[in-house]
Amino acid sequence: MAWLRIALTDAEQAVVNAERDAHPDAHVRRKMLVLWLLHCGVTRAKAAEVACLGRATAQRYVAAYREGGLDGLRRWEVTGPVSALADHTATIRDSLSASPVRTVAEACDRIEALTGIRRRPTQVREFLAGLGFRWRRTRAIPIPPKKTSRTTSGTRRRSSTPN
Structure with missing residues (x-):
């Protein structure tokens, strides 16, 4: 399989340049960054390093672009288990x-x-x-300290003498 050189049209350049910074999904932003770097002439290994990806991942992004264009890069088909x-x-x-x-x-x-x-x-x-439900913290209800009787409050001895 031959290497695909990324040559974006002016319209695609505008879209990629806008979406690599402002797209709501972080995965799409990363894909657009890799595509932009490849368009600027950076090697796949260097583009993967800049985007903190593996080279194979950058190659998958290129394959997704080749098969589906920019819509192929925007697709994120990861689904988790349903409760x-x-x-x-x-x-x-x-x-x-x-x-x-x-x-x-x-x-x-x-x-x-x-x-x-x-x-x-x-x-x-x-x-x-x-x-959308929220939990409020439950705490102990504050109560005043126990009152001590007069007979027990005066029976404490001091262990030190005043100077």
Whole structure:
């Protein structure tokens, strides 16, 4: 396979130059940076070094550009696993909005009662944060210090004498 020399048109240069700094996705910004460096005549190894990538990754970016153009570089097809609770999102949101819970453990119990799926408190906290719920810190309620009686307050002896 022959090396592909990157020669961008004026319109593509404007798009790449704008998106390498302002695109909302960091992966796309990095891809556009590599493409811009290659367009400027930098070697793939040097472009990969500047972008903190491996040379093989820079070559994959070039292959994506060759196959799909700039739209091929904008594509990011990484998907994570889908939560089992995702199907019950509306039910959980409605239930917790109608009667909020006080603790994460209570939220775990409520979710298990609604869906039949048991999750650990950390997982429930992350799931509910994704739904937009926030947790307030719970603390002990401050109370005044204990009052001591007069008989016990005067019985303390001082271990040192005043000068």
